[in-house]
Each structure stands twice: as C-alpha cells, then as structure tokens.
Amino acid sequence: MSDTSTQPLSAIGGEFINPEREASFQSERLPEKFRHLRLLFLLSAFLNTLFLVSDWRFEGTSHFYIAVPARLVVIAIALGCYFATQRVAGFRYAERVMLTWEWINALAVGFLVSSHSDLALFVVIMLPSIYYLVVPTSFRWSVASGVGCSLIMLVGYMSPEDLRSNLIGLILAMVMLNVALILVVARSNRLRRLEWLALLAERRAKEQLAESRTMFETLFRTVPLPLVVVKVDGSIVNFNNAAVAFFGASREVLGIQSILEIYANPEDRDAYLEVLRREGRTSDFETTMRVADGSIRNVLLAGTRLELGGSSYIISALVDITERKAAEERVWRAASHDPLTDLPNRALFQSRFEQALAEAEHKGHAVSLLLIDLDDFKSINDALGHDAGDTFLQEMARRLRGLVRIGDTVARLGGDEFVVILESQTTHENTVSFVKQVIDELQRPFVYKGENISGRASIGIAIYPDHDTKPSDLLKDADLALYSAKAQGRNRAVVYAPEMRDRMERRDTLAREIQEAVAQNQIVPYYQPKVNLITGETIGFEALARWVHPTQGLMTPTLFATAFEDAELSILVGEHMIRRVAEDIRNWHAKGVACGRVAVNLSTAQFNWVGLAKRFLEIIRRAGVEPRHLEIEITETVFLGRSSLHVATVLQQFHDSGVRIALDDFGTGYASLIHLKQFPVDDIKIDQSFIKDVEHNTESAAIVNAVLDLGRSLEMEVIAEGVETEGQARFLRDRGCIYVQGNLYAHPMPASEVGAFLARDKRRIA
Structure with missing residues (x-):
C-alpha cells in the first residue's frame, strides 16, 4: 500500500x-x-x-x-x-x-x-x-x-x-x-x-505499533536468553520465559519485589548501575545471582538504560556462565595446582610470591619465605612403597595448610619439597615460632596400614626485606639456608645469612674450576698401596683423586670436597678417574708391572647414574683392562641414596663381572648388618678414625675388634685404613688383621712412581 x-x-x-x-x-x-x-x-x-x-x-x-x-x-x-x-x-x-x-x-x-x-x-x-x-x-x-x-x-x-x-x-x-x-x-x-x-495513517501507525508490540512481546517472551526489565530503583517490571526458567519460578511465585533480592552480593548492583550511568550500556558485567533453589549462579549481564514515559528502565540479558566458570576453574586448577596434594604448584607460587612482595613493598611490611624439604620421604617410599609416599605427602600438605593463616600460601614445588609464604607473620620472632610449630606438627606420627609414619623436615628461611628484595634472590637465599640445615644434621630450621651465599659462590667457582681441571687433565689419580701386614707384600692400590692445581700445587679432596656436592660434577670427576685408572693399569701391564687390584671410589651421586655398571665396565673394556684387576669402594651412604633394588642390581652386575666390592668407612654411616647380608660385599674397610685411637681408646679398640670378628664370621676381607704408626700396625697384627693401608707404608703416589715402588725389595714388616 x-x-x-x-x-x-x-x-x-x-x-x-x-x-x-x-x-x-x-x-x-x-x-x-x-x-x-x-x-x-x-x-x-x-x-x-x-x-x-x-x-x-x-x-x-x-x-x-x-x-x-x-x-x-x-x-x-x-x-x-x-x-x-x-x-x-x-x-x-x-x-x-x-x-x-x-x-x-x-x-x-x-x-x-x-x-x-x-x-x-x-x-x-x-x-x-x-x-x-x-x-x-x-x-x-x-x-x-x-x-x-x-x-x-x-x-x-x-x-x-x-x-x-x-x-x-x-x-x-x-x-x-x-x-x-x-x-x-x-x-x-x-x-x-x-x-x-x-x-488511515493513524490506524496504520497503530497497527504497526500493535504489530511491533506483539512482535516485541513474542520475542521478549520466547527469546531463549533470560531477560529482565526493571526500574532504576530496582522494582521489577517484567521477566521473560527464559528468565523464569533460569530463576526456577516467576517473580510472583518467588515473592520478590526488587531485583536486589536476587543479587548474591547487593553491592554488585551499585557497580552495575554505575557502569550503565557512565557508559549507557554494558555487555560483560560479571556477578552472581541467587535462584529459587537457593544455589548461586555466575552470570554475565548485558544491559542498557532506557527512558520511557518519563521513567528510567533497565533491560538486562543474563548469560549463565556457571559451567564455564567451573570449567575455567578446573583448567586453572589443573594448570596451577599440584594434582597429588591440591596445593599451588611452582607457577602459582611464583605468581603469588611476586604479588606478596609487591604488596609488602607498597605497605611496608615483611614477608617470610620457608623452603621445606621432607627428610624421610625417600626411606618411606623405599620401605612402604609409593602409595605410602603419596599418602605421606598428602598428609604433610594437609598439616601445612592447617598451620598457615588466611592470606598465607603453601605450595608444593615438586617431589618432597614444599614452600610457605608468610604474609601475616611479619616479624622474625613470629616466623621462628611458626617454624617450630611446623617441625613439631610434621613429626607427629600418623598411621598408614598399621604402620606409624612421622615426618622430619629441614627448613630454610629467607625474609623480605632483611635478606633480599627480589623473588629469585629470596628463593636462592632460602635454598642456601635449607642446604645449611641439611648439612647441620637435618630436622631443623636455619635462617639465611649472607655468608651462606659467599660459601655457595665459592663452591660454584670451585665447581667451575674443577670442570676446567677435568678438561685440562689436572685431576689425576694418586695410588696408595694396600699391604699384607704379615708378609709386607703389596696386594693392590687405592686410587685417590688429586688436583694438580697450576698455582696452589697438589690438592687433596678435602680441600675441594664441597664441589662434589654437585651430583653432575661428582659423576664427571668419577668417570674421569675411572678412565685415568684404567689407562694407568693398561700402561703398567704393558710394562710388565703387576699392580694387583686397584680400588676406585664410587660416590653416592654415581649410583644415581642410570647404567652405572655398564658404563664403568665399558670404559675399562675399551682400555683393555680385565674387571678382575679392579675393585670399587662404596660408603654406607650409597644404601640411602637409591632404592635397595637399584643398588643391589648395580652391585650384582659388578660382582658378576669380576669386580671386587669393598664397603669403605665402615662404622661411620647408617648401614646395618642387613646390608652386609643383602648386598654382595667382599671387603670391609675400617675407617681411619677408629685406627687413630686404637692404642689408647678402649671404645675404638672394641669397635676394631668387633669389625675384625664380623669379617671373619662373614668370610670377608677386613682392611684397616690410616695406619701411620708401628703401634697401630702391631695392634692390628695381634688382633688378626691381615691387610692394612696407610702412610706408614707409603704415601699416595702418582702413577709414574708405582712401577719403581713395586720394583723395590720386600717391604719392612712391623
């Protein structure tokens, strides 16, 4: 028309x-x-x-x-x-x-x-x-x-x-x-x-208005998105069908007169009105609303303000994002929390730590960082299995979470290492008091399948701003303090001190120098003979590492032992020593020098090296040396470094190949007689600390006698280390000790002097 x-x-x-x-x-x-x-x-x-x-x-x-x-x-x-x-x-x-x-x-x-x-x-x-x-x-x-x-x-x-x-x-x-x-x-x-x-025009306008109104009413009622029309004062004008379905009932059934009754947090509506007042409309205002069954739903509001007939109205569309928020929460938790303990992981800890330090800087208060390492976790895993270890970690996490206050953070960095950020404990005294609670609480035993399990923890403490201000520096400080706590005997807390960093820097410098020394072939074996106390004959040697320093001269391991706390460096030097010893044996044999068995010390770190026995035997095979010419010496700490099955497998591989196995420094560690029965040990070496006082200290003498009797009972060779006097030698001979080693017979010597040493006449017999 x-x-x-x-x-x-x-x-x-x-x-x-x-x-x-x-x-x-x-x-x-x-x-x-x-x-x-x-x-x-x-x-x-x-x-x-x-x-x-x-x-x-x-x-x-x-x-x-x-x-x-x-x-x-x-x-x-x-x-x-x-x-x-x-x-x-x-x-x-x-x-x-x-x-x-x-x-x-x-x-x-x-x-x-x-x-x-x-x-x-x-x-x-x-x-x-x-x-x-x-x-x-x-x-x-x-x-x-x-x-x-x-x-x-x-x-x-x-x-x-x-x-x-x-x-x-x-x-x-x-x-x-x-x-x-x-x-x-x-x-x-x-x-x-x-x-x-x-x-006609008026009629048409009315018809169009009626059609528009009908269309709007139909659209308003049937659109699947919940729509709510309210006045600015909060009084409800209308709901559509989707809104009724969303809230669970009509507003008449719900008995509500104001939209404020729906908001879970009424202050959110003031913020919503402020956005509409400022911008006229919004499409992404997030809030929470209460529905008929009392549950709280997360919603996204898209709203606009209208002026009709002199009155102000607000029409809002609601998008239910509860499931999306829950999914985001699950994804966020999976990415930011440890799956075993549900504690924040390293990434979330780092974020919260940076935030805590920024807030502390702004407000001028202190923040304490506690780095916690569970001392007994490895033994629990070995003794009771990984399920017990997981339960232990979960229990320790639960206890740590229960100790901290609101605003503090407990996180798991990995393995048996946890970290705590204390924002509420703002003084040194409060931090120390809290740490004592942690140590006491973790020691309290709990029952797992009939077994009592208790935890011990070493804790390193760093405090902002007393020690450092940067997150990375504070974490390093806490790590140094933790290392010091372990070195002092574990199950204790140590507060960071600047000299710790100095020692660590010296150790790092020393480690770099040793790496360079290995590359320059400055780490060499020195050989100390093992002597038959009865005949005076040399039966073999122990290869001892020496550093031929370009400026400081010959250095013994005691002068650079701290560098070997680095597992990778310990493995590097250990492999280098094996290779040098194998080369020296090959050269001696080529010259017709019979050197007997040469003992090589294997560190605990080397037992963390997958394929240790295979790698060791491959090195000596390439050097053309038979395994029967070598012996490995291990300390009792090896038994604590890896699982019993792993250690037993490695030692059995050595034993089966013909390499002899000696337990060094016996009596100073944590080994028990069960280890002598469980592992293929051939020789026992009495630590020199007992030999030193054997003539004057009845306890040392008793220990030496006990070890000699034990060796005879187990049909093992017993070797006494550190023999330096005629009296010590006499005591050992009278007690039936056959093999000894010490400066009384020869100081450690370079490979070039071994041939001349063996070529001399029969050695004196004490």
Whole structure:
C-alpha cells in the first residue's frame, strides 16, 4: 500500500484523482452513507407528511390540487428510496438511489413551488442547498443535481404566466448560491478525504505499533536468553520465559519485589548501575545471582538504560556462565595446582610470591619465605612403597595448610619439597615460632596400614626485606639456608645469612674450576698401596683423586670436597678417574708391572647414574683392562641414596663381572648388618678414625675388634685404613688383621712412581 499522505486530490472537486483510492474511500464510508440516507429519506417522508396534513386546509382551492399530488409523490419516492437502501450494496448503487430521489423530488417540489405558497421561495433556496450539503453523492453529481435542482426551482417558481420583475435578481442569487455551495462541497470533500487519510495513517501507525508490540512481546517472551526489565530503583517490571526458567519460578511465585533480592552480593548492583550511568550500556558485567533453589549462579549481564514515559528502565540479558566458570576453574586448577596434594604448584607460587612482595613493598611490611624439604620421604617410599609416599605427602600438605593463616600460601614445588609464604607473620620472632610449630606438627606420627609414619623436615628461611628484595634472590637465599640445615644434621630450621651465599659462590667457582681441571687433565689419580701386614707384600692400590692445581700445587679432596656436592660434577670427576685408572693399569701391564687390584671410589651421586655398571665396565673394556684387576669402594651412604633394588642390581652386575666390592668407612654411616647380608660385599674397610685411637681408646679398640670378628664370621676381607704408626700396625697384627693401608707404608703416589715402588725389595714388616 502506498503512503496515504501522498495521495493527490482533485484541485476542483477535492476528490481522489486515483479512482481506486476514491472507491476505497467511498466503500469505507458506505455504511455511514446508508445510515445517513435512510435518516434523510425518513425525515423527508415525515416532514412532507406533516406538510401534506397542513395542505388539507387548502381543500377546494387550486393549491390543494397541486400540493396533494406533489406531496404524495415526494413521500412515495422517499419511502421507496428508504426501502431501496435496506439492501446493502456498493457506493454506485447508493448513488443511483440518491440521484433518483433527488431528481424526482426536485420535479415534485418544483411543481409545488409553482403555487407560490408562503414557503415557496424558502424551498427554492433550501432544496439545492440540501442537495449540495446533505446528499453524499460524488462531486460531479452533487454539482449536476444542485444546478439541476436550482433550474427546476426557478422554472417552477417563475412560470411563464407569472414572470416577475425580480427574475434577474433571483437568477443571480441562485448562481451565487450554487457557486458558494460548490466551493463548500469541494472544500468539504478535500477535508473529509484528508481526515480519512489521517485516520488511515493513524490506524496504520497503530497497527504497526500493535504489530511491533506483539512482535516485541513474542520475542521478549520466547527469546531463549533470560531477560529482565526493571526500574532504576530496582522494582521489577517484567521477566521473560527464559528468565523464569533460569530463576526456577516467576517473580510472583518467588515473592520478590526488587531485583536486589536476587543479587548474591547487593553491592554488585551499585557497580552495575554505575557502569550503565557512565557508559549507557554494558555487555560483560560479571556477578552472581541467587535462584529459587537457593544455589548461586555466575552470570554475565548485558544491559542498557532506557527512558520511557518519563521513567528510567533497565533491560538486562543474563548469560549463565556457571559451567564455564567451573570449567575455567578446573583448567586453572589443573594448570596451577599440584594434582597429588591440591596445593599451588611452582607457577602459582611464583605468581603469588611476586604479588606478596609487591604488596609488602607498597605497605611496608615483611614477608617470610620457608623452603621445606621432607627428610624421610625417600626411606618411606623405599620401605612402604609409593602409595605410602603419596599418602605421606598428602598428609604433610594437609598439616601445612592447617598451620598457615588466611592470606598465607603453601605450595608444593615438586617431589618432597614444599614452600610457605608468610604474609601475616611479619616479624622474625613470629616466623621462628611458626617454624617450630611446623617441625613439631610434621613429626607427629600418623598411621598408614598399621604402620606409624612421622615426618622430619629441614627448613630454610629467607625474609623480605632483611635478606633480599627480589623473588629469585629470596628463593636462592632460602635454598642456601635449607642446604645449611641439611648439612647441620637435618630436622631443623636455619635462617639465611649472607655468608651462606659467599660459601655457595665459592663452591660454584670451585665447581667451575674443577670442570676446567677435568678438561685440562689436572685431576689425576694418586695410588696408595694396600699391604699384607704379615708378609709386607703389596696386594693392590687405592686410587685417590688429586688436583694438580697450576698455582696452589697438589690438592687433596678435602680441600675441594664441597664441589662434589654437585651430583653432575661428582659423576664427571668419577668417570674421569675411572678412565685415568684404567689407562694407568693398561700402561703398567704393558710394562710388565703387576699392580694387583686397584680400588676406585664410587660416590653416592654415581649410583644415581642410570647404567652405572655398564658404563664403568665399558670404559675399562675399551682400555683393555680385565674387571678382575679392579675393585670399587662404596660408603654406607650409597644404601640411602637409591632404592635397595637399584643398588643391589648395580652391585650384582659388578660382582658378576669380576669386580671386587669393598664397603669403605665402615662404622661411620647408617648401614646395618642387613646390608652386609643383602648386598654382595667382599671387603670391609675400617675407617681411619677408629685406627687413630686404637692404642689408647678402649671404645675404638672394641669397635676394631668387633669389625675384625664380623669379617671373619662373614668370610670377608677386613682392611684397616690410616695406619701411620708401628703401634697401630702391631695392634692390628695381634688382633688378626691381615691387610692394612696407610702412610706408614707409603704415601699416595702418582702413577709414574708405582712401577719403581713395586720394583723395590720386600717391604719392612712391623
């Protein structure tokens, strides 16, 4: 449909130029026209009936015989047209009825006015006016009927036999009347059609508004996204169906009047209003809301502010992100928490530590960092299995979590290492008191499958800003303090001191120098003979590491032992020594020098080397040396370094290949007799600390006697280390010790002197 406001009207008649538009106008007004016409016809019949009754007073006169027939015709045509309009038809039908009534009525009335009654002149003027103004015909028929009626009225009123002197004036008056009435009809037509167009436009606007409202209501109700309309004061205007489903019931059932009753945190709504006030709309405001079952849901609000009818409204769309938040939480926890203990992992610890230090710097308070290492974890794993170890870690994590306050952090860095950030314990005294609680709490035993398990912990402490200010430096400080706690005997806490870093730097420098020394072949074996105390014969040697330092001269391991705390460096030097010893044995054999068995010391760190025996045997095989010419010496700490199965496997591989195994420094470590039975040990070496006092200290003498008796009972060779005096040698010989080693017989010597040493005459016998 075209725009009603642009429909052109005739400039003369005021009707629509478009016939279809004019027909639509007439058709829409047809019921009103019929009602109007019926009223007009009935009124005409009624008035003319009254006039007919009045005309009976002229009975017997010539006027009576003119008036009565004319009145009867007018009444008859009016009634006939009335009944004709009872049948509903179109405008054209109605117009034909109107024209029939107009022309017949005009002729009858023209006949009446020829009698020149008192009302004749009034009727002459009145009837054309009625045709123009009252009868709703089209403009052309209104003009035709009006002009025709006027002519008929003039002819009837001015019959030839009764011409009057004022004929011209009456004609001019009729002309003026018709012109005026034509203008009135044209203007009326225009106004009625403009009014109709306005009504159509208003109706269309209302229809469109109703359609839009219906569409909006339907969309509002059926859109799957929860929508809520509220006033700024919080009063609820409307929910859609999705919102009812989201909240679990309608607001009437829920019995709520204000949106504030839905917010889990009412302060969030103030923040939401502030965003809308500032920006007018938002699409990503996150909050929590309470639903009908009492549960809390995470939602994302997208809202806009509207002004309607002088009131402010807010329409908000709710997106339930509870599951998404839960999934994000799961992903975040998986990425930031240790799966075994559910404690923060290293990455989250690092983030929180940096945040804690930044806040401490801003507020001017201290932060304590505790690095915790569980001393007994390895033995628990070995003795009871990994399930017990996991349970132990979980229990220790639970206890640590229970000790800290809100705002502090407990994290697991990996293995048996934990870390605690104390933000609430801001003084040195509070930190020390807390550490004592930690040590006591971790020592408290718990039961696992009938076994009592207790933990011991070594703890390193670093404090911001007393020790350092950077996270990496503080962590290094705590690590140095932890190392010191372990070196002091474990199960204790040590606070960082600057000299620890100095020692560590010296150790690191020394480690780099040793690496360079290995590369430059400055680490060499020195050989100390093992002697048969009875015959004085040399039965073999022990290879001892010496560092031929370019500026400090010959250095023994005691001067650079701290460097071997680095496992990788210990392995590097150990492999280098094996290779050098194998080369020396090959050279001696090539010169016809029988050196017996040469013992090589293996460190605990080397037992962490996967494939140790295979690698060792491969080195001597490439050197062309048979395994029977070598012996390995291990200390009792080897049994604590790896699982019993691993150590047993490595030692058995050595034993099966022909390499002899000696347990060095026996009596100074943690080994028990079960280790002598469990592992393929061939020789026992009595530590020199017992030999030193054997002549004057009854306890040392008792230990030496016990070890000699043990060796005989187990059919193992016993070798006494550190023999330096004739008295020590005599004591050992009297107690049945056959093999000894010490400076009394020879100091450790370079490989180049071994041949000459062995070529000498038989050594003296004490």
